[in-house]
Amino acid sequence: MAQNPVERRIVVLISGSGSNLQALIDAQNTPRLPHTRIALVLSNRKAAYGLTRAANASPPIRTAYLALQPFLKANPGKTREDYDREVARIVVREQPDLVVLAGWMHVLGEGFLDVVSGHTVLQGEPAPPTPIPVINLHPALPGAFDGTHAIERAFEAYQRGEVERVGVMVHRVIKEVDRGEPVVVREVPCEKREPLESFEERLHKAEWEVIVEATRRVLDEAKPVRVSVEFLRVARGG
Numbered sequence: 132m133a134q135n136p137v138e139r140r141i142v143v144l145i146s147g148s149g150s151n152l153q154a155l156i157d158a159q160n161t162p163r164l165p166h167t168r169i170a171l172v173l174s175n176r177k178a179a180y181g182l183t184r185a186a187n188a189s190p191p192i193r194t195a196y197l198a199l200q201p202f203l204k205a206n207p208g209k210t211r212e213d214y215d216r217e218v219a220r221i222v223v224r225e226q227p228d229l230v231v232l233a234g235w236m237h238v239l240g241e242g243f244l245d246v247v248s249g250h251t252v253l254q255g256e257p258a259p260p261t262p263i264p265v266i267n268l269h270p271a272l273p274g275a276f277d278g279t280h281a282i283e284r285a286f287e288a289y290q291r292g293e294v295e296r297v298g299v300m301v302h303r304v305i306k307e308v309d310r311g312e313p314v315v316v317r318e319v320p321c322e323k324r325e326p327l328e329s330f331e332e333r334l335h336k337a338e339w340e341v342i343v344e345a346t347r348r349v350l351d352e353a354k355p356v357r358v359s360v361e362f363l364r365v366a367r368g369g
């Protein structure tokens with residue numbers, strides 16, 4: 132009797148519209164992302180539409196909100212590192228197999244990274260049994276346009292002839308921003324003199340594929356799942 136595949140759990144961190152979160156929601160428990168469930172969506176912006184996407188999912192996905200400035204105001208004397216540790220506490224409680232940064236616009240410091248890697252144990256919380264991998268979606272190719280507004284910066288550099296290639300990547304998250312090992316890299320075509328909007332539309336479509344592919348790849352490293360023929364048949368509405 133084949134064992135029931137072990138479910139893989141992911142936590143997704145967002146700050147905005149959540150179109151990449153939506154790609155993950157839609158891919159859950161399909162052959163693209165088998166036996167995988169989003170356990171929690173955490174946003175650092177209350178108005179992030181991604182929170183609505185999570186609530187509207189079927190079944191609904193639990194959400195949480197924690198922003199840096201309100202946290203500091205509510206906890207006088209606490210620091211950014213304390214905030215990062217609180218983010219880690221929220222995440223680790225879900226016992227995820229993977230954390231995906233899908234438009235999460237906050238640089239995570241050692242307060243977060245040391246907890247999810249198991250190097251630091253939070254008081255009153257069990258340490259994760261194994262280091263929890265963290266990956267980030269970034270709208271640029273490795274080694275260029277680190278940080279925010281990368282789409283616009285890369286697009287303008289291409290139009291000025293300063294770069295010949297643009298694209299998206301998902302990389303592992305380390306302390307150095309956008310310098311972690313690439314997991315999936317996808318070049319996105321760009322046309323000279325095309326409007327930014329048409330490039331952005333093409334780039335986002337690539338992101339929605341790359342984020343699912345990268346999530347599957349990293350999950351399979353730790354908990355490989357062979358998709359059963361029966362699962363495929365049911366998934367295809369057979």
Ligand SMILES: Nc1nc2c(c(=O)[nH]1)N[C@@H](CN(C=O)c1ccc(C(=O)N[C@@H](CCC(=O)O)C(=O)O)cc1)CN2
Pocket residue numbers: 232235236237238239240267268269270277278279303304305306307308309310311
């Ligand atoms: N330790 C890491 N943290 C994060 C990484 C990473 O690679 N290592 N990736 C980023 C995502 N990101 C680009 O891909 C990115 C997001 C935000 C910033 C940034 O400068 N944020 C400012 C606040 C900006 C704002 O609120 O609009 C900040 O954190 O002070 C840089 C890069 C996610 N985190």
Ligand SMILES: NCC(=O)N[C@@H]1O[C@H](COP(=O)([O-])[O-])[C@@H](O)[C@H]1O
Pocket residue numbers: 145146147148149150151152181233234235236268269270278279280281338
């Ligand atoms: N530096 C990180 C960064 O710029 N991330 C970018 O935020 C957007 C989130 O869109 P979404 O909220 O619709 O998923 C995406 O374009 C992603 O590449």
